[in-house]
Amino acid sequence: MSAILPPAxxxxxxxxxxKIEWTWIMLAFTWGMIMxxxxxYWHINGKQNLSTETYKxxxxxxxxxxxxxxAENTIRTETEQNIPVVKVAPGGDAYLTxxxxxxxxxxxxxxxxxxxxxxxxxxxxxxxxxxPVNINIQVVPGYEHVVKMTPTKAGTYSIVCNEYCGIGHHxxxxxxxxx
Amino acid sequence: MATTYRICPRTGLQYxxxxxxxxxxxxxxxxxxxxxxxxxxxxxxxxxxxSVKLLPADQxxxxxxxxxxDMLLIWIIFFEMAVLYFCSSTLLRCRLATPKIAWxxxxxxxxxxxxxxxxxxxxxxxxxxTSYVPMQASPLFYLALILFAVGALIGCFVFLGTLVVAxxxxxxEGSIPLVTFGALTACIIAVFTIASGAVILIPTLxxxxxxxxxxxxxxxxxxxxxxxxxSQQINVSAHVSIWYxxxxxxxxxxxxxxxxxxxxxxxxxxxxxxxSAHHLLSDPGLGSEWKVMxxxxxxxxxxxxxxxxxxxVPGAIEAAQRKAGxxxxxxxxxRKAPWGNPAVSGMFLSLFIFGFLGGxxxxxxxxxxxxxxxxxxxxxxxxxxxxxVGGTTLAxxxxxxxxxxxxxxxxxxxxxxxxxxxxxFGISMAVVSLVLMGAGTLGVSRRHWDMAFSGAxxxxxxxxxxxxxxxxxxxxxxxxxxxxxxxxLLVVFSLLFGKKLDEGTTSExxxxxxxxxxxxxxSTTGSAEHVxxxxxxTLALLLLVSFVLYYFVNWKYLSEVWGLx
Numbered sequence: 001m002s003a004i005l006p007p008a009x010x011x012x013x014x015x016x017x018x019k020i021e022w023t024w025i026m027l028a029f030t031w032g033m034i035m036x037x038x039x040x041y042w043h044i045n046g047k048q049n050l051s052t053e054t055y056k057x058x059x060x061x062x063x064x065x066x067x068x069x070x071a072e073n074t075i076r077t078e079t080e081q082n083i084p085v086v087k088v089a090p091g092g093d094a095y096l097t098x099x100x101x102x103x104x105x106x107x108x109x110x111x112x113x114x115x116x117x118x119x120x121x122x123x124x125x126x127x128x129x130x131x132p133v134n135i136n137i138q139v140v141p142g143y144e145h146v147v148k149m150t151p152t153k154a155g156t157y158s159i160v161c162n163e164y165c166g167i168g169h170h171x172x173x174x175x176x177x178x179x
Numbered sequence: 180m181a182t183t184y185r186i187c188p189r190t191g192l193q194y195x196x197x198x199x200x201x202x203x204x205x206x207x208x209x210x211x212x213x214x215x216x217x218x219x220x221x222x223x224x225x226x227x228x229x230s231v232k233l234l235p236a237d238q239x240x241x242x243x244x245x246x247x248x249d250m251l252l253i254w255i256i257f258f259e260m261a262v263l264y265f266c267s268s269t270l271l272r273c274r275l276a277t278p279k280i281a282w283x284x285x286x287x288x289x290x291x292x293x294x295x296x297x298x299x300x301x302x303x304x305x306x307x308x309t310s311y312v313p314m315q316a317s318p319l320f321y322l323a324l325i326l327f328a329v330g331a332l333i334g335c336f337v338f339l340g341t342l343v344v345a346x347x348x349x350x351x352e353g354s355i356p357l358v359t360f361g362a363l364t365a366c367i368i369a370v371f372t373i374a375s376g377a378v379i380l381i382p383t384l385x386x387x388x389x390x391x392x393x394x395x396x397x398x399x400x401x402x403x404x405x406x407x408x409x410s411q412q413i414n415v416s417a418h419v420s421i422w423y424x425x426x427x428x429x430x431x432x433x434x435x436x437x438x439x440x441x442x443x444x445x446x447x448x449x450x451x452x453x454x455s456a457h458h459l460l461s462d463p464g465l466g467s468e469w470k471v472m473x474x475x476x477x478x479x480x481x482x483x484x485x486x487x488x489x490x491x492v493p494g495a496i497e498a499a500q501r502k503a504g505x506x507x508x509x510x511x512x513x514r515k516a517p518w519g520n521p522a523v524s525g526m527f528l529s530l531f532i533f534g535f536l537g538g539x540x541x542x543x544x545x546x547x548x549x550x551x552x553x554x555x556x557x558x559x560x561x562x563x564x565x566x567x568v569g570g571t572t573l574a575x576x577x578x579x580x581x582x583x584x585x586x587x588x589x590x591x592x593x594x595x596x597x598x599x600x601x602x603x604f605g606i607s608m609a610v611v612s613l614v615l616m617g618a619g620t621l622g623v624s625r626r627h628w629d630m631a632f633s634g635a636x637x638x639x640x641x642x643x644x645x646x647x648x649x650x651x652x653x654x655x656x657x658x659x660x661x662x663x664x665x666x667x668l669l670v671v672f673s674l675l676f677g678k679k680l681d682e683g684t685t686s687e688x689x690x691x692x693x694x695x696x697x698x699x700x701x702s703t704t705g706s707a708e709h710v711x712x713x714x715x716x717t718l719a720l721l722l723l724v725s726f727v728l729y730y731f732v733n734w735k736y737l738s739e740v741w742g743l744x
Contacts, residue, residue: 003357003423003434003495004270005692010353012437018709020716021435021491027723028486032479035730039471039547042734048548048743054463079636102636114742119463125311125396127555127624131639133740134622136554138462140397141313145463150742158639160632162555162624164307166314167236170628173635 050137050147057144062120066095070105078106078175085177088115093146096159096174098126098139100166103159103174110179111154119145127163130176136162151178182274186690187585188683190428193690194586198268198275198341202261202586204285206579209257210670212292213572216249217663224660228653229630229646236628240305243626247308248299251567252327252410253292258575259365259417260285260334261582266362266420267341272692273350276340284333291327294319307626309407312383312394321384325377332373335366351692357434357441358427361420364444369413371452375405397464404455412451414567415485416444418529418574422492425526425577429517430503432495435712440491446484450476457541460550470547482542489534489722494715501710509714519598525577528605532569536612539726541566549733551743555626557649558619565612568659573605576666583670589677597669604662610655614648620736621645 009015017025043049074084084105088094090113097104099122109115119128121141128137137147151157159174183196222242225233234242268275275281297319298304304316342363345351355363379402385391423440426432434440456473459465476482493513500512517523540562544553553559583591591597623630623645630641630649 002431003427003440005356005427006351006353007357007437009437012354015436015438017436017439020712021439021494024490024716024719025439025483025487028483031486031723031727032475032483035482035542035546036471036475036478038734039475042548043467043471046548046738048551048737048740049467050461050548050551050743052464052466081636083636114744124314125400129555129622129624130741131622132642134556134620135551135740135743136461136556136622137551138459138554140400140463142396143463148742148744150744152741158637160622160624160627160639162627163311164240164626167240168634169626170236170632171634171636173632173637173639175637 047150051145053146055144055146056142057120058142059122062095062097062118062122062144065118066097066104066120069093069095074105075108091115093118095120096128097122098128098161098172099123101161101168101172103161103172106175106177108177108179109149109151111151114148114150117147117149119147124165125163126161126165126172129160129162131158131160133157138163154178181687182278183685183687184689185685186683188681190585192269192585193272195268195274196685197278198264199586201275201278201281201285202264205257205261205264206582206586208285208289208292209254209261209575210667212249212253212257213663214667215296216246216254217660217667219243219246219249220656220660220663222246224653224656226628227649228656229649231653232629237302237305239628240307240626241299241302244305244307245296245299248295250572251308252324253295255414255567255571255575256327256331256410257288257292259369259413260288260331262417262421262578263334263338263362263366264341266359267338267345270356270359271341271345271351272689273341273345273348274689276337276344280333281337284330284337287326287330287333289330291323291325291330295323295327298323309403310383311403312386312396312399315387318384318387321380321387325380325384328373328376328380331369335369335373338362338366350689354437357437358420358424360441361416361423361444364447365413365416365420367448368409368416368451372406372409372413375402375409379403379406397462400459400462401455401465404458405452408454408457409452411563411567412447412454414571415451416447418533418571419444419485419488419492421574421578422488422526422530423495425522425581426492426496426499428581429520429523429526430496430499432499435491435494435498439487443484443487443491446480450481450484453477454481454545457545457550460545460547461554467547474545474547474550479542482538485534485538486719486722489530489538490715490719492530493718494712497712497715498710501712509717512714520580521597521601522577522580524598525573525580525601525605528601528609529570529573529577532565532573532605532609532612534722535725536609537562537566537570539722539729540616542726543730543733546730546733549737552733552736552740553619555624556619557615557623557625560625561612561615561617561619564608564615569605569608569612573601573608576604577601579666579670583673583677584680587674588680588682589673590680591669591673592677593669593672596665600662600665600669604659604666607655607659607662611652611659614651614655618645618648618652621648623649
């Protein structure tokens with residue numbers, strides 16, 4: 001009954017399954033169930049679940065909100081490009097825009113507070129990759145994704161773009177300060 | 180219908196002459212694609228090696244796109260066409276259905292392959308293999324993919340037609356062989372895959388020429404991955420079939436249980452396509468329930484299927500070896516395997532790399548919440564170089580060492596180099612996969628020209644270990660390319676200059692299978708043939724323990740990052 005020949009026993013489905021094979025199948029099945037339940041368990045008890053709050057949005061609608069947010073909360077500007085540093089009220093909304101090839105603006109957050117960060121892309125797909133924490137979220141154009149984030153440690157964090165977005169992709173670096 | 184049949188004197192296999200020619204051409208086209216993709220790999224590896232950084236950014240993204248298309252699509256699908264024709268007409272000892280239409284498929288695939296490479300190399304289509312809209316490639320790029328896919332679809336239908344022919348002309352009794360069943364699985368998944376491809380690529384083509392205004396970027400991702408991930412599941416089914424085939428050819432191994440192995444393939448058909456979700460776990464706009472259900476292939480039934488194959492293939496070999504007398508201790512059967520035979524060593528390495536590296540990392544990265552730790556990092560290329568390269572490509576290479584004598588009627592030249600090649604390629608690729616996964620765990624991005632972010636308004640310094648691992652990936656990447664180049668050289672020189680082998684007899688009449696005796700079918704039932712496989716169980720438990728540990732280590736990592744809700 002070689003694997004490259006038709007089964008010699010025409011009634012192959014009536015053959016008993018060996019005990020060792022059964023054992024392995026049951027182990028594999030059980031492990032699969034544990035992994036399946038683990039994802040659900042984490043939704044109930046875990047502290048890191050990606051928000052599903054998403055709105056279809058347009059460039060104009062998002063820009064209007066983001067501009068207002070920046071105008072009202074900017075505390076200083078940084079770098080030669082005068083990137084605004086925006087202090088977000090604890091529990092408040094922050095609007096972070098990805099476009100070719102920058103993250104705009106710089107956010108300033110407080111440790112232990114929860115913020116609603118609205119992610120939006122003006123053009124292509126981008127990747128929100130927060131380092132060195134290593135949280136990675138896809139940013140898809142046309143969709144405003146509201147992610148609740150709670151920084152756990154003070155420090156300076158970088159946002160790397162990790163979805164290919166053209167020739168300047170490697171220069172697309174943003175920043176978040178946590179006080 | 181006038182074809183002839185050749186009996187290979189070395190293997191006893193019967194080839195329909197028309198099918199044989201198709202298999203040879205498809206295999207040759209595959210190896211050519213491997214060559215082009217391999218040359219592109221040099222550019223990719225040497226640019227991502229931080230201390231070399233060979234190419235400028237635009238050329239890097241160009242060769243990266245070409246590498247993806249040539250390897251993931253063209254090399255693999257051409258080879259799979261050869262495998263489909265082999266598993267149908269040769270293994271069922273029948274004529275190939277409609278060889279002329281099969282040639283049409285081959286020609287379409289060839290046109291698509293050439294056009295696709297042209298579109299990318301001309302520089303207007305550096306959109307990566309995934310070509311996420313709204314980033315736009317030249318219309319030729321999408322047209323090339325569509326033509327290639329239509330050609331492959333024709334090949335799939337020729338395969339299905341051949342199964343019908345074999346059944347109608349009663350060339351075999353009972354059920355099709357397990358390996359053919361696996362190929363049928365691959366074919367069914369391929370039809371689903373190509374349908375998804377058509378659903379998304381045809382509108383994208385129309386969009387690229389201005390007929391359609393807009394393609395929703397999220398819808399594109401969902402449907403594109405119905406093709407993108409499912410096409411990798413074709414590979415899984417194909418290379419698992421090849422594992423069974425090589426186990427049968429090299430060891431005379433019989434499946435431990437036809438029922439279990441076939442059931443596992445059936446689970447693939449039912450659930451593998453759901454893995455489109457693996458790429459969308461960190462996307463906006465999709466519900467958690469959808470993500471959890473789909474990413475787990477419906478409660479991990481397809482993972483269970485792979486774990487079953489991972490057990491039954493070595494188990495079948497262990498049983499065969501024990502019957503042959505290698506019965507001492509747990510692992511004599513493994514130690515005394517013909518490790519100098521590249522078909523065997525390639526198969527074992529493929530099994531090992533796919534299971535331990537590719538399989539475990541794949542499930543971890545495909546866990547809804549854990550995905551946020553790796554999404555779009557270089558962990559992903561690390562994972563799929565273990566599955567698609569260490570698993571699929573290495574299995575195809577292993578099968579090629581068997582096909583050159585039987586199909587091309589040439590002896591492989593330089594047997595010592597042949598014996599080394601799977602180790603050089605497989606082990607280097609395993610190291611590449613490991614260090615890429617390591618660098619990805621530290622956050623390093625995939626598809627990224629410069630780890631140092633030159634020209635960015637800020638600085639971000641990756642940990643030193645990330646640089647170290649990307650350097651190691653450079654060194655072992657080049658070694659793996661050397662292993663791939665060695666494979667191509669060995670095959671090409673063997674086809675050109677290898678010793679010509681006896682063709683065997685060709686006749687106009689089909690030779691049927693040796694008849695099954697009634698006695699044989701009785702003796703295989705029950706436990707008369709039963710051989711215990713403790714060695715395989717030990718290896719399988721080792722896999723499970725590594726799996727469990729690594730899985731929970733990643734949950735620990737996740738619990739330490741910022742709170743997200």
